Amino acid sequence: MTNLLALVQNETLKVWKKKRFAVIVLVLLVLIPIFVYAQMKVAQNNAAKFADWRSELQQRITDNMNSLSSNRIPEEWKKWRRSLVQQLQYYLDHDVNPDSPNAVTFTSSFVDRSVSLFIPLMVLAVASDLVSSERTAGTIKMLLTRPVRRWRVLASKLIALTLYVSLIIPTTAGLCYLISGLAFGYEGWGAPVFVGFGMNKTTIDTTSVHAISQGAYLLMEMGLAWFSAIVVAFIALLMSVLLQSTAASLVTMMAAVISGTILSNMASSWHSAKYLFNVNLNLTSYLQGTPPPIEGMSLGFSLIVLAVWGIGAVAVAFAVFTKRDVLN
Amino acid sequence: MIHPTKHSDSRTEPEINRQFPSPNRPASKLWPILGMTMAACFGLMLGGFGWALKDVWHPAQGLAIPEAATRAKEAGGNWEAKEEIKVVALGDSLTRGMGDETGEGYVLNAIAKLKEAFGKKARLVNNLAINGLTAARLNKQLANNGYASFLGQADLIFLTIGGNDLFRIARNGGSFEQGADVSPEQLRAKLPEAEELLREAFGKLRDLNPTARIVYIGLFNPFYDVPEARAFSDSIAEWNAYAHRLTAEDGNATIVPTYDLFESHIARYLSSDHFHPNEKGYARIADRIVQALQ
Numbered sequence: 001m002t003n004l005l006a007l008v009q010n011e012t013l014k015v016w017k018k019k020r021f022a023v024i025v026l027v028l029l030v031l032i033p034i035f036v037y038a039q040m041k042v043a044q045n046n047a048a049k050f051a052d053w054r055s056e057l058q059q060r061i062t063d064n065m066n067s068l069s070s071n072r073i074p075e076e077w078k079k080w081r082r083s084l085v086q087q088l089q090y091y092l093d094h095d096v097n098p099d100s101p102n103a104v105t106f107t108s109s110f111v112d113r114s115v116s117l118f119i120p121l122m123v124l125a126v127a128s129d130l131v132s133s134e135r136t137a138g139t140i141k142m143l144l145t146r147p148v149r150r151w152r153v154l155a156s157k158l159i160a161l162t163l164y165v166s167l168i169i170p171t172t173a174g175l176c177y178l179i180s181g182l183a184f185g186y187e188g189w190g191a192p193v194f195v196g197f198g199m200n201k202t203t204i205d206t207t208s209v210h211a212i213s214q215g216a217y218l219l220m221e222m223g224l225a226w227f228s229a230i231v232v233a234f235i236a237l238l239m240s241v242l243l244q245s246t247a248a249s250l251v252t253m254m255a256a257v258i259s260g261t262i263l264s265n266m267a268s269s270w271h272s273a274k275y276l277f278n279v280n281l282n283l284t285s286y287l288q289g290t291p292p293p294i295e296g297m298s299l300g301f302s303l304i305v306l307a308v309w310g311i312g313a314v315a316v317a318f319a320v321f322t323k324r325d326v327l328n
Numbered sequence: 329m330i331h332p333t334k335h336s337d338s339r340t341e342p343e344i345n346r347q348f349p350s351p352n353r354p355a356s357k358l359w360p361i362l363g364m365t366m367a368a369c370f371g372l373m374l375g376g377f378g379w380a381l382k383d384v385w386h387p388a389q390g391l392a393i394p395e396a397a398t399r400a401k402e403a404g405g406n407w408e409a410k411e412e413i414k415v416v417a418l419g420d421s422l423t424r425g426m427g428d429e430t431g432e433g434y435v436l437n438a439i440a441k442l443k444e445a446f447g448k449k450a451r452l453v454n455n456l457a458i459n460g461l462t463a464a465r466l467n468k469q470l471a472n473n474g475y476a477s478f479l480g481q482a483d484l485i486f487l488t489i490g491g492n493d494l495f496r497i498a499r500n501g502g503s504f505e506q507g508a509d510v511s512p513e514q515l516r517a518k519l520p521e522a523e524e525l526l527r528e529a530f531g532k533l534r535d536l537n538p539t540a541r542i543v544y545i546g547l548f549n550p551f552y553d554v555p556e557a558r559a560f561s562d563s564i565a566e567w568n569a570y571a572h573r574l575t576a577e578d579g580n581a582t583i584v585p586t587y588d589l590f591e592s593h594i595a596r597y598l599s600s601d602h603f604h605p606n607e608k609g610y611a612r613i614a615d616r617i618v619q620a621l622q
Contacts, residue, residue, distance in 0.1 A: 012366070013359060054477065055454045058456065093474065162370070163370060166366055166372075195387075210387050220376055221380070224380050287384065299381075300385075
């Protein structure tokens with residue numbers, strides 16, 4: 001056990017020294033202020049137009065209802081909008097502001113929007129070259145000639161990767177909170193959020209709707225984002241084992257992740273797409289109860305699909321890594 | 329081929345800094361901090377994940393939300409005495425501004441002109457208009473809690489309604505210009521039902537806001553240039569007359585006639601759908617509104 005811990009320490013520090021995590025922090029430090037600024041502009045614009053958030057919210061509801069009456073909008077978008085309208089109406093009826101401008105709501109909406117694309121990309125920065133870089137640098141031979149079993153080497157990489165993913169998400173949320181707080185203020189942990197909206201044919205089902213605090217909501221969101229990030233990381237590790245070059249594994253994974261976001265926007269009529277991992281990454285949408293991109297998807301379904309992909313990827317990675325000849 | 333070999337002892341120790349042979353000391357400081365932080369983050373994320381699953385599948389009681397208080401109605405008194413005139417617009421696609429490429433419609437146009445004419449601030453609280461709204465649906469909307477609070481704040485209420493009740497005859501929901509065969513008789517047959525709904529809407533509006541000035545924008549015949557459809561104007565005149573009676577009964581409401589604006593050069597003021605006014609048409613309606621209020 002101590003042996004494995006030492007290996008994990010070794011792998012963790014290798015990634016750290018390669019400044020992978022520093023790059024992620026740097027990217028966040030550049031991007032978050034841009035988003036904060038954009039959000040601030042939106043808030044200023046709305047403040048000039050509307051007397052208070054209630055009129056703003058009502059206008060959003062009315063605008064969405066107007067677009068519902070257009071025949072050109074595809075049926076699944078209408079479904080999504082209809083549910084949005086009714087959710088917003090629920091907020092308005094209970095006199096709760098769904099997006100009060102503060103650092104906590106900003107952070108949770110940032111996490112929500114990053115789940116399917118941005119967080120996976122950050123994870124790839126660590127995961128994609130975990131094994132393949134050893135190969136390109138030629139250090140793989142040194143590593144494997146050591147008197148350590150191969151599965152332990154890969155296991156230590158896997159654990160180090162899991163730890164980095166666990167670090168990346170709180171770091172993202174933390175930086176987001178700290179930076180956006182400068183513009184929007186640091187309060188808002190206790191403000192209520194409604195979760196548990198269900199969807200019937202055309203109306204939403206509010207029987208299990210309940211309020212939780214914004215802070216609890218953020219933590220839950222991060223937990224769900226973490227799960228999908230772990231699965232992406234495991235699959236990226238497999239790619240890193242299978243493909244010889246870092247560039248190839250990175251590009252493959254990026255293509256997979258990006259095509260997932262495109263697919264979930266357009267694949268509602270292709271039902272078997274729901275078994276792809278990249279369509280299921282957006283776990284946080286189940287928390288509020290937004291209709292899923294493809295009929296028949298639910299939180300349980302997505303978790304199982306992701307888990308199968310993750311476990312499968314790890315199994316194949318171990319099988320290949322322990323058996324494969326190292327030639328050059 | 330390099331074979332994985334069995335091994336056990338402390339010989340892995342030098343491997344830790346295999347790639348970074350020199351700084352032995354900083355690494356030894358970094359690891360405890362980094363390792364502990366990561367472990368803590370791991371626990372936190374696992375906790376959040378578990379909590380999320382529990383909340384979705386076995387929701388707890390949740391926070392208690394105070395009952396939405398009915399907000400105080402700020403409006404009241406004579407709107408002309410107000411420093412700032414608050415406008416709420418309500419109704420169908422005309423209020424929405426459909427057909428106006430600038431997106432202003434008559435609402436924003438009239439507000440801009442009101443500012444000029446009265447020399448004070450005027451703002452649109454909300455444009456609650458929905459394309460294709462009928463009087464029946466409007467009455468349903470007025471029962472809605474959210475609408476009540478906005479209408480309660482208004483000093484001026486702009487309203488257009490009825491066009492869809494009269495012209496959108498049930499066949500496929502198609503309107504006249506989409507080929508539905510509306511005959512003047514059918515239109516006339518629709519009137520009594522629609523008039524009753526209009527009366528109901530006026531009553532509901534007054535319940536929600538007892539003091540605001542209601543400005544009802546009358547209907548016009550968008551098919552005046554089509555000889556067979558000119559007879560619609562009779563029904564429309566009847567409708568407008570009925571609306572006028574309602575405004576007169578109310579005492580604090582005005583009907584703004586528009587039918588005459590769309591007779592002599594109708595193509596000039598209608599948009600390409602031959603149903604909604606265009607920018608110029610809306611501007612003329614806005615002029616009328618301001619004149620009626622002055």
